[in-house]
Amino acid sequence: MNNEEYAARILDLLTGQGASEAEVFLEEGSRLRIDVRNGAVEYLKKEDFRGMGLRIYAGQRMAFMDTADFDEGSLEKLAAKGVELAGMAGSDPANGLPRETGKVRVPSLVDQKLFSTSLEEKLERLVETEQLAMAYHPLIKLSNGATYTDLYRTITVANTHGLVHTYEETKLGTDVSVVAVKDDEKKDGWDQCRRRRYRLLRKPAQMAAIAGRMALSLIGGQPVPSQEVPVVFDARAARGLVGGLAGAVNGKEVHLDNSFLSGMLGQKVASPLVTVIDDGTLLRGVGSSPVDGEGVGTRKNTIVQEGILKSFLYDTYGARKAGAETTGNAIRGSYDDLPGISATNCYMEKGNTRAEDLCKDIAQGLYVQETIGFGTNTTTGGYSAGAFGRWVENGQLTAPVARVTIAGDLIEIFSAIDAVGDDLDFNSRICSPSFRVARMTVAGT
Amino acid sequence: MRRREFLKKSACGAGMIMVSPFVWDGLHPGVTMGLDSQEEPLFGLMKEDLDQLLHVALQEGGDFADIYLERRLRRDIILEEDRISSIQIGMDQGVGVRVISGDSTGYAYSEDLMPGKLQEAAKTASFVARSGKATRPQPVTRGQVSDLIPSRIPLDQISEDQRLEIIRRANEAARSYDNHIAQVEIHYQEEIKEIAVANSQGVWVQDYQPLIYFIVNALAVDGSRRHQGRRRISGHMGFELFEDDIPEQVGRGAAEEAVVMLAAVDAPAGQMPVVVSNGWGGVLFHEAVGHGLEADGIQRGTSFYAGKVGQKVGSELVTLVDDATVPNLRGSFNIDDEGTPAQKKILIEKGELRGYMYDILTGRQLGKFSTGNGRRQSFRHYPLVRMTNTYVLNGPSKSEEIFAETKNGLYAKGFTGGVVDTTSGSFTFTVREAYLIENGEVTRPVKGATLIGSGPEVLRTIDMVAGDLDFAPGTCGKGQWVPVTSGQPTLRIGKITVGGTRA
Numbered sequence: 001m002n003n004e005e006y007a008a009r010i011l012d013l014l015t016g017q018g019a020s021e022a023e024v025f026l027e028e029g030s031r032l033r034i035d036v037r038n039g040a041v042e043y044l045k046k047e048d049f050r051g052m053g054l055r056i057y058a059g060q061r062m063a064f065m066d067t068a069d070f071d072e073g074s075l076e077k078l079a080a081k082g083v084e085l086a087g088m089a090g091s092d093p094a095n096g097l098p099r100e101t102g103k104v105r106v107p108s109l110v111d112q113k114l115f116s117t118s119l120e121e122k123l124e125r126l127v128e129t130e131q132l133a134m135a136y137h138p139l140i141k142l143s144n145g146a147t148y149t150d151l152y153r154t155i156t157v158a159n160t161h162g163l164v165h166t167y168e169e170t171k172l173g174t175d176v177s178v179v180a181v182k183d184d185e186k187k188d189g190w191d192q193c194r195r196r197r198y199r200l201l202r203k204p205a206q207m208a209a210i211a212g213r214m215a216l217s218l219i220g221g222q223p224v225p226s227q228e229v230p231v232v233f234d235a236r237a238a239r240g241l242v243g244g245l246a247g248a249v250n251g252k253e254v255h256l257d258n259s260f261l262s263g264m265l266g267q268k269v270a271s272p273l274v275t276v277i278d279d280g281t282l283l284r285g286v287g288s289s290p291v292d293g294e295g296v297g298t299r300k301n302t303i304v305q306e307g308i309l310k311s312f313l314y315d316t317y318g319a320r321k322a323g324a325e326t327t328g329n330a331i332r333g334s335y336d337d338l339p340g341i342s343a344t345n346c347y348m349e350k351g352n353t354r355a356e357d358l359c360k361d362i363a364q365g366l367y368v369q370e371t372i373g374f375g376t377n378t379t380t381g382g383y384s385a386g387a388f389g390r391w392v393e394n395g396q397l398t399a400p401v402a403r404v405t406i407a408g409d410l411i412e413i414f415s416a417i418d419a420v421g422d423d424l425d426f427n428s429r430i431c432s433p434s435f436r437v438a439r440m441t442v443a444g445t
Numbered sequence: 446m447r448r449r450e451f452l453k454k455s456a457c458g459a460g461m462i463m464v465s466p467f468v469w470d471g472l473h474p475g476v477t478m479g480l481d482s483q484e485e486p487l488f489g490l491m492k493e494d495l496d497q498l499l500h501v502a503l504q505e506g507g508d509f510a511d512i513y514l515e516r517r518l519r520r521d522i523i524l525e526e527d528r529i530s531s532i533q534i535g536m537d538q539g540v541g542v543r544v545i546s547g548d549s550t551g552y553a554y555s556e557d558l559m560p561g562k563l564q565e566a567a568k569t570a571s572f573v574a575r576s577g578k579a580t581r582p583q584p585v586t587r588g589q590v591s592d593l594i595p596s597r598i599p600l601d602q603i604s605e606d607q608r609l610e611i612i613r614r615a616n617e618a619a620r621s622y623d624n625h626i627a628q629v630e631i632h633y634q635e636e637i638k639e640i641a642v643a644n645s646q647g648v649w650v651q652d653y654q655p656l657i658y659f660i661v662n663a664l665a666v667d668g669s670r671r672h673q674g675r676r677r678i679s680g681h682m683g684f685e686l687f688e689d690d691i692p693e694q695v696g697r698g699a700a701e702e703a704v705v706m707l708a709a710v711d712a713p714a715g716q717m718p719v720v721v722s723n724g725w726g727g728v729l730f731h732e733a734v735g736h737g738l739e740a741d742g743i744q745r746g747t748s749f750y751a752g753k754v755g756q757k758v759g760s761e762l763v764t765l766v767d768d769a770t771v772p773n774l775r776g777s778f779n780i781d782d783e784g785t786p787a788q789k790k791i792l793i794e795k796g797e798l799r800g801y802m803y804d805i806l807t808g809r810q811l812g813k814f815s816t817g818n819g820r821r822q823s824f825r826h827y828p829l830v831r832m833t834n835t836y837v838l839n840g841p842s843k844s845e846e847i848f849a850e851t852k853n854g855l856y857a858k859g860f861t862g863g864v865v866d867t868t869s870g871s872f873t874f875t876v877r878e879a880y881l882i883e884n885g886e887v888t889r890p891v892k893g894a895t896l897i898g899s900g901p902e903v904l905r906t907i908d909m910v911a912g913d914l915d916f917a918p919g920t921c922g923k924g925q926w927v928p929v930t931s932g933q934p935t936l937r938i939g940k941i942t943v944g945g946t947r948a
Contacts, residue, residue, distance in 0.1 A: 037548075037745070045552040046569050047825060066535035068556045081534065088605055090528025142747050144868075179747050179868055186747065188868040221869075223942060226715045256526070256628050258664050258673065336535050372864045373873035373895060379664065379673045382893040384944055386864075386873035403871050405895045405944020407714070443714035443897075443944035 003028070004166055007158040013075065014056055015160060017083045021057040021097050022160050023294065026050075027335040029153025034119075036126040037145035051335040054078075058086040060095045066336040094320040097159045097294065104297040104328075106281050106290045109169035111197040114150060122148050126174070129204035133178045136212025139219065144177035144188060150198075157295040165291045172198060176207050180215035187388075187402075189215025194428050196284040214369060218388050221402025223444035230365040231406060231440040232358045232392070235423050237368045238348070238432035244376025244383060244410055245276060246343040246430060249303050249311070251327075252318035253341075253378065260381030260410065261309060269309045270414035273351055273435075276304040278313060280328055280344035287346075287429040293332035293339040301327050303346070307415070315341050347431040351420025358419055358436045365392040366401060366442055373405075381410045387442075404444040413437055487514045487641040487651060488540070488558055492585055495643040498542065499582040501567040503645060506576030507546040509805065510567075511644035513782060514540050515824040517636050524612045524631040527620070532605070539824040542570040545806060549573040552827040582645035590650050590779040593772050593787055596683030600637055600655050603684050608633060611659075611692045618696030619663045623704045628664040629696070633657075642784030644805075650784045656681050656775070656928060658918065661695050665703035672709065672892070674702030675859070675877065679775040679918035679928065702859060702878050705890055712879065712894035712945025718854035719896060719938045720847055720882060725860055725917035727931030730765055731835045732863035733872040733900035736923070738767075738792050739818070739830040740807035742867050749870040749901060750798060758798045759904025762840050762936075765793040767802055769817055769833035775918040776834035776930040783819035783828050790816050792835075796904070804830045822925035829923060836932030840910025844935040847909045849885045855894060855943055856880040856887050862919070870899040873944075895944035903938055911935040 001009075007024040014022040028050040035043040051068040056079075063085035065078050130146040150172045158164040177190040191210035193202040233241065253259045261269065270276075280298025282288050292298055294316055302310045314322065315330035318341050331342035359367055371385040384407040390397040421434035495512060502510035516538040523531045540563055541554040553569035555562040574580075612631050619629045634657070641651040658679040665672050676698040680686050721729060742748030750758065769777050769787035778787055783805050791799050803811070804819030807830055820831040848856070859878030865871070876894040880887045916932035 040547075041549045041573055043550045043552065043827060044573055045827065046572075047554065049556070049825075051556075062531055064531055064533040066533070068537060068539070078536075085532045085534065085605065088529070088609065089532050090524075090530060092526075092528060092530060142745065144745065144747060186749065186868045188747070188866070256664075257666055257671070258628060260671070336537075338531060338533065372866055372871070373897075374861055374864070374875040377861075377875075377893075379671050380892065384875060384893055384895040386871065386895065386897045386944070388866075388869075388871075402869060403897050403899060403942065405714075405873065405897045405942065407712075407893060407895065407944050407946045409946075441714055441944075441946045443895075443942055445716055445942070 003154065003156040004158065004164055007156050007164065010054070010075065011158060011160050013079045014054065014082070017079045019056045019083050019086070020059055023055040023097050024158050025053045025293065025332065025335055026156040027153055029151060031151045032149065034123060034126060034148045035145050036123065036130055037143055039127055039131065041123065042145055053335040054082060055097065056082040056086045057095060058083060060091045060093055061086050061089040062095050063089055064338050094317050096316070096320065097161060098163065098296050098316045098326060099161050100163045101297045103165055103290045104281055104299065106288055107283060109167065109196060109288060111170045114152070114170050114172065114198050117198055125204060129174065129176050129207050132205055132208030133176050133211045136208055137216055139180045139182055140178050140212055140215060141181040142179035144179060146176040147174065149173045157291065157293070159295065163295045165295050167290050169289065170196060171286060172201060174201055174207065176211050178211050178215055180219040182219050185220050187215055187219045187221065189213065189218065194286045196286065217390060218369065218400050218402065221388055221400035223403045224391060224401055224442065225445050226443045228439050228441055230362050230436060230438055231442070232365065232367045232436045233434055234369050235421065235425065235432055235434045237371050238434055239428065239430050240371050240375045240385060241383065241413065242276065242346060242348050242432040243430040244378065246278065246346040247376065248378040249313050250341045251312035251314040251322050251324060254312050255318065255322040259378055264309050267309055268307050269411050270304055270307040271417040272307045273417055273420045274304055274307055274414055275349040276346065277349060278303055278343045278346045282345040282426065285345035285426055287344040292328045292330040294330040296326050296328045296330065298328040298344060313341050313343065315339055343429060345426065345429055347424060347426065348420070348433060350422050350424035350433040351435070353419040353421055355421035355423040355434045358421055358434055359392045359397065360395045362392045363394060367392050367397055368406065376410055383408055383410045383413060404442050406440050406442055408440050413440065487516060487639055490514060495585050495649060496582065498563055498567050499643065499645050501564050502542050502544050502571055503580040503582055505571045505574040506578050506580055507544045507571060507574035508580070509545040509645055510582060511543050511642060511783060512540060513824055514641040515638065517638040517823070520635040522608060522612060522633040524616055526628070527616065529609060529612065537823060540566065541824040542567045543827055544570045544574055546574040548810065550806065550827055554824050583647035585643045585647050585649035588648060588650045590652055591786065593770055593779050594654060594681040594777055596655055598684040600635060600683055611687050615661050615692040615696035618693035619661060619700040622697050622700035623665070625665040625667050625704050625707060626663055626700050627666040630662040632660040640782065642780065642782070644784060648784045650780050652779045654681055654778055655683060657686050659695060661699040663699040663703045665707050667707045670707050672703050672706035674699040674706065677918055680773045681775065681777050682773040706878060706892065709890040709892035712891040713943060714945040716940050716942050718851050719941050719943065720851055720854060720856045721936055721938065722858045723911070723913045723933055723935045724915040725931060726857065727836050727917065727933035728860055728863050728919060729874060730837055730933060731832060731921070731929065731931045732865040733903055734765060735767065735832050735835045736865050736867045737870060737900060738801050740801045740803045740811060741830050743801050744807050744810050747868050753798050754800060756798055757796050758901060759793060759796040760907045761796045762910045763793055763796055763904055763907055764791065764838040765835070766791050766838065767818070767832050767835045771834050774834045774916060774930045775928045776832070781817045781819045782821045783815060785815045785817040785819060788817040802830055802832065804828050820927045822927060826925045829925060831923065831927050832921065832929055834916065834930035834932065836914065836916065837910070837934065837936070839912040839914050839934050840936065842909045842911045844911040844913055847911055847935055847937050848882060848887060851882050851885060851937060854882045856882050857896065865900065870901055872900060873897045893945055896941055897944055898941045903941060906939040906941070907936055908939040909937040
């Protein structure tokens with residue numbers, strides 16, 4: 001029996017127990033993780049997993065059951081319990097499952113070559129990456145190691161309206177982190193790469209250089225006095241701000257008035273230089289899939305177009321609640337998670353300023369290479385994070401800066417963007433080119 | 446043999462009635478789940494089975510192997526918009542096998558309990574051992590565990606209606622607190638977890654770890670002003686967590702914060718004294734100091750605190766402990782996830798660094814014993830050195846004195862959370878609920894405050910500590926999530942950078 005046939009049987013079981021609607025989300029696959037440190041394997045982990053999540057309805061009431069136990073007897077009991085639980089939940093007219101919308105054609109998400117790539121080769125790649133990063137400069141003295149992960153999985157989602165989809169995917173990643181040491185100071189520098197295909201992974205030398213350069217650039221950072229200055233975010237640090245926006249366009253939270261973007265549709269929320277897209281169909285995007293977590297076809301949604309807020313993101317439930325259409329943004333972390341609204345591949349479109357030139361016209365300012373902390377409060381729109389980077393004087397990067405915070409209102413920050421770089425790289429679900437904010441509060445000494 | 450037959454067979458062998466396929470029976474109130482782990486071996490895996498698995502794990506060599514068995518029944522009930530929007534029940538079970546060879550760790554697990562599958566996992570984990578010469582494990586002997594997380598009202602005897610009632614009461618209390626409360630969202634999370642650990646040094650122990658996490662978020666709206674207030678309670682315990690009017694208190698607490706903060710003004714920016722409230726303020730020590738005292742960073746030499754035992758690293762007012770033995774807290778247990786008994790460790794005593802936290806691996810690497818800090822998210826994860834309940838002991842001041850002696854500064858009452866860069870020691874905390882201190886009085890609420898500094902610096906600049914130690918629950922992420930508690934009395938950081946928008 002294949003997974004779709006199996007899912008159909010589970011649906012029969014659930015309707016047989018009295019469910020008025022039901023959905024099966026079946027996930028099966030394997031993961032590998034290798035950690036290397038100081039040239040040797042630190043951790044090696046192999047996983048095979050299989051599990052399912054069931055949304056079970058009694059009219060407009062819903063329960064969710066998940067299990068990795070596929071024993072027939074267990075499943076029968078689980079089904080009965082699920083139907084009983086659904087009856088105990090609150091009735092909500094927005095509850096219910098999507099109808100078939102048809103699958104979007106997304107080019108293959110599977111890298112066949114991954115299956116023929118040996119463990120030894122992956123291991124060698126890591127050892128080389130770490131070695132090159134350690135050799136980058138004499139001040140690089142410690143290693144946090146290098147990590148390789150890959151995932152293969154097949155997903156089947158089916159519901160009692162006859163919707164059924166199955167797709168496979170592979171995801172890969174490499175990370176490296178090394179530490180520069182100078183007197184009593186230590187600072188790490190890192191790089192990470194997320195891809196769909198093994199051959200598209202960033203080369204060891206390139207990752208090593210990014211990590212090494214970062215640690216060297218930031219070692220010995222000190223706070224600067226509190227002031228308002230132009231702030232340039234490099235492409236990795238900029239992701240945090242785009243992520244804050246992506247979190248705030250959750251259509252359900254907007255409807256519940258729990259987002260600072262509630263009621264802002266059609267209004268100006270950013271500079272005309274800013275266009276933000278969420279695209280579940282992006283070629284080889286790590287967040288791409290033919291259908292979302294409840295089987296609805298994914299699509300490209302323009303969130304902000306030249307500064308104007310154009311759309312929110314919805315799943316079926318959130319859309320019904322808000323009187324909108326689902327945008328194919330029902331996302332599940334794994335089979336044991338309820339689907340919830342989230343971005344797929346969310347990015348700010350690249351601009352036409354060369355990334356190297358963003359600091360050029362700044363007399364005094366901050367170049368941010370790393371942020372830590374929670375960032376955006378999606379309820380209020382307040383943004384605040386700790387920042388590491390370099391001070392900018394007369395267009396040149398000067399002393400390293402650490403332990404300052406940058407803060408502001410997210411709409412004001414996005415509205416003050418006066419240059420967007422050309423260095424967008426699709427390396428994670430949230431991506432951004434580097435950009436410059438005309439003025440922000442930097443808090444230090 | 447089919448899996449079910451195998452389980453039945455093991456069950457008969459063990460004289461037990463409770464095996465995996467029937468775990469769902471435990472969902473019906475009144476039927477106990479047979480979870481008395483002190484008595485019956487988990488999954489019916491007996492001494493011979495465990496000895497055999499450890500033997501397979503060390504067949505290719507290696508210095509150490511262990512087997513981690515886990516069964517977890519999870520509930521997650523959500524209330525939104527005055528109605529129960531979702532009731533989730535989930536079940537995980539599986540067996541993880543680890544092999545340590547030198548500094549290398551191999552790990553694999555199986556959700557399938559068939560002997561063949563378990564042996565396959567053991568063989569996979571043995572990949573890191575290449576000596577080819579088998580290591581002989583010591584035969585396991587069942588050990589006793591303490592009773593630090595007893596349940597007075599066991600969770601497996603609670604009906605769904607009782608749970609829903611608690612949620613509704615908290616919702617009602619939050620909603621009726623003030624007419625500015627626009628939304629209330631409640632998460633009731635519960636797990637009934639049993640674990641067993643057996644290792645190649647002969648250890649075999651089992652623990653029963655019930656856990657409840659109850660979270661109320663209340664959103665107040667006034668025109669374009671919004672604030673989401675939050676209160677959380679948690680414990681490794683039974684339903685007694687909700688005694689008396691606890692649900693109402695939690696609901697009102699979240700609502701009160703939300704309403705008060707509607708009037709918040711922008712946070713100041715710059716350096717100033719910050720008074721940190723007792724309880725969840727302890728997260729500051731968890732992040733800013735605790736992570737740097739986990740022995741993996743020490744072994745790598747990347748932690749700021751590496752090589753500093755015996756040195757003065759903070760104010761004499763600071764004594765910091767990590768203590769898994771406080772009864773029923775969210776970070777407490779009888780044994781950690783490597784089978785080591787819970788311990789209380791003094792990390793910093795009167796400002797002097799006394800020691801680090803170890804798991805089995807880092808203990809081996811650094812010539813120490815595990816301090817019972819080996820923890821994992823689930824059987825799908827290998828253990829890492831993690832904190833449990835980390836807190837600062839009481840000091841000599843009264844909290845009123847601390848405020849009175851602070852002319853101007855910030856009072857940080859509630860944190861959204863914190864993050865640390867253990868390498869540089871830098872951390873940030875997002876303050877969700879904060880107030881200005883003006884002329885020794887707590888005055889206006891402020892929004893958007895972040896604290897940033899370095900752990901070592903903060904430890905040095907603490908200049909007043911009160912005697913009102915309290916605890917608060919949280920979940921700590923380090924690639925894996927584990928439940929923890931942070932705690933501290935009210936205290937003052939003499940000077941720290943507050944990141945606000947008013948420069």
